[in-house]
Amino acid sequence: MTSRTYELDRAHVFHSWSAQAEIDPMVITEAWGSRVRDEAGTEYLDFSSQLVFTNLGHGHPRVVAAIQEQAARLCTIAPQHATEARSEAARLIAGLAPDGLNKVFFTNGGADANEHAIRMARLHTGRPKVLAAYRSYHGGTQTAVNVTGDPRRWPSDTGTAGVVHFFGPFRYRSEFHAVTEEQECERALAHLRRTIEAEGPATIAAIILETIPGTAGIMPPPPGYLPGVRALCDRFGIVLILDEVMAGFGRAGAWFALDRYDVRPDLITFAKGVNSGYVPLGGVVISDAIAGTFAHTAYPGGLTYSGHPLATAAAVATIEAMTGEGTVANADRLGRDLLGPGLRELAGKHAVVGDVRGVGVFWAVELVAGRDTREPLPAAATAEVVAACKRAGLLPFSTANRLHLVPPCNVADEDVTAALGMLDGALSRRS
Structure with missing residues (x-):
């Protein structure tokens, strides 16, 4: 059963960069820190920072x-x-x-x-x-x-x-x-x-x-x-x-x-x-x-x-x-000590990961059909990885054949560890 919010969106809201009849927007009802909640009450780690802008997280x-x-x-x-x-x-x-x-x-x-x-x-x-x-x-x-x-x-x-x-x-x-x-x-x-x-x-x-x-x-x-x-x-x-x-x-x-x-x-x-x-x-x-x-x-x-x-x-x-709050230095530390090493470890584990790159809390995971050819993973297969992330409770930023891990600059260490585990599980479905 759809909510009134969803029905009104579909009836009247014209979305950016989208074929209007082919999208299925998630209804977000609450957000705090590095998390958002949908109308069904499901919580997600927001490692998209929406469109990479909630640098202090939600609701500071x-x-x-x-x-x-x-x-x-x-x-x-x-x-x-x-x-x-x-x-x-x-x-x-x-x-x-x-x-x-x-x-x-x-x-x-x-x-x-x-x-x-x-x-x-x-x-x-x-x-x-x-x-x-x-x-x-x-x-x-x-x-x-x-x-x-x-x-x-x-x-x-x-x-x-x-x-x-x-x-x-x-x-x-x-x-x-x-x-x-x-x-x-x-x-x-x-x-x-x-x-x-x-x-x-x-x-x-x-x-x-x-x-x-x-x-x-x-x-x-x-x-x-x-x-x-x-x-x-x-x-x-x-x-x-x-x-x-x-x-x-x-x-x-x-x-x-x-x-x-x-x-x-x-x-x-x-x-x-x-x-x-x-x-x-x-x-x-x-x-x-x-x-x-x-x-x-x-x-x-x-x-x-x-x-x-x-x-x-x-x-x-x-x-x-x-x-x-030392947020900028924290972002640098997160990239150097947690996100960078964690994502490189996943790259060594999953053949679908062709490249990992970034600094601070600004990271890309490039997905490929083959490491030797570097052929980008097809859109449908990339969408499956994104869907698996969401089922696990992780919202990445996705574009083309890439996942971007871009959490708030003040994300907690334990949330980074949890997100890496969720991504590991999602990638395992393609490896």
């Missing part, structure tokens, strides 16, 4: 209290005014960025953060083109979906968005026939340089990269790659945009994933984990040079809810809670 009391207090005092205000929550959130976020990035433009989420970062880069340089990697996802709005590299771009790509794609490094499925990380890095940088030269450096406003590609497969870049991209941008006068929407705010075991790679971008985009997704919020952290372009010339863009008080109050509380 400090963030909930901040939203309640802000709503009682100043629930909303137009963006042309100054407000305490917005000002403090901007100060805290800029303080986490590298030196020389001191301004924050707030958006409603990650896609519009990337839209505005690209607009800023084009206006700052006076150039039209943007370079982006094929294995990437930057959002679903018009510019963001066109800089996205994965096939979700295709239905919206008319070839008129001023975007040129290139291959980034990914040694497991190397486009460059590399056998070492050093070769992959060197050849990927050579490929990018030739792309810049062939397109004409004077036509290129920006290179946009996810610091660690997320939905496309959680592929930490090899050492030296991001500094190499920075050097190319400096050589040719190109703006470097690092998309930290998914990897930022503790997810990669650092405040920003870029902290792991000794690189300073010109623009940083963020969203998701900045306030654990409790109220929609995104933004762009802007270098002093680019901010200076708009010191006496109006920036031609804005949003009605830019820096919304409820969202920015939640961001302040999230950053303060993460600081006080």
Whole structure:
């Protein structure tokens, strides 16, 4: 028997990225910490963090209290005014960025953060083109979906968005026939340089990269790659945009994933984990040079809810809670001591696992039909593994032939151990 909630959803809700008649959404009634409960009363370990955003888990009391207090005092205000929550959130976020990035433009989420970062880069340089990697996802709005590299771009790509794609490094499925990380890095940088030269450096406003590609497969870049991209941008006068929407705010075991790679971008985009997704919020952290372009010339863009008080109050509380509770260091420890070793152990045990990769609480398990061929596990077989995880009480994030294990940054050690056991059982059905 279906519930009224389910019936109303099926009658009236149009879901993202879905064939509407073919989906069967789970009705979630409660969530706390690393767990959610469905309407039948079944509990699940949420190792998806929903869409990889509940970095402090569900219902963190400090963030909930901040939203309640802000709503009682100043629930909303137009963006042309100054407000305490917005000002403090901007100060805290800029303080986490590298030196020389001191301004924050707030958006409603990650896609519009990337839209505005690209607009800023084009206006700052006076150039039209943007370079982006094929294995990437930057959002679903018009510019963001066109800089996205994965096939979700295709239905919206008319070839008129001023975007040129290139291959980034990914040694497991190397486009460059590399056998070492050093070769992959060197050849990927050579490929990018030739792309810049062939397109004409004077036509290129920006290179946009996810610091660690997320939905496309959680592929930490090899050492030296991001500094190499920075050097190319400096050589040719190109703006470097690092998309930290998914990897930022503790997810990669650092405040920003870029902290792991000794690189300073010109623009940083963020969203998701900045306030654990409790109220929609995104933004762009802007270098002093680019901010200076708009010191006496109006920036031609804005949003009605830019820096919304409820969202920015939640961001302040999230950053303060993460600081006080040592959440970022905990995420790094979880990846190093529990998730990484545990997933590599499962890879040694199950032939269906072709590769395991990640940092912090940001891990991918790539499923293959054969380790020698690296042929991706077919969609139906991957769906069976996902279904087995759910029957065991585990919600992973799944895409293509991969499972992404992306729990909250403050997930308990015993929950990680339990999740690994559930995944072990689900993989045993394919081994």
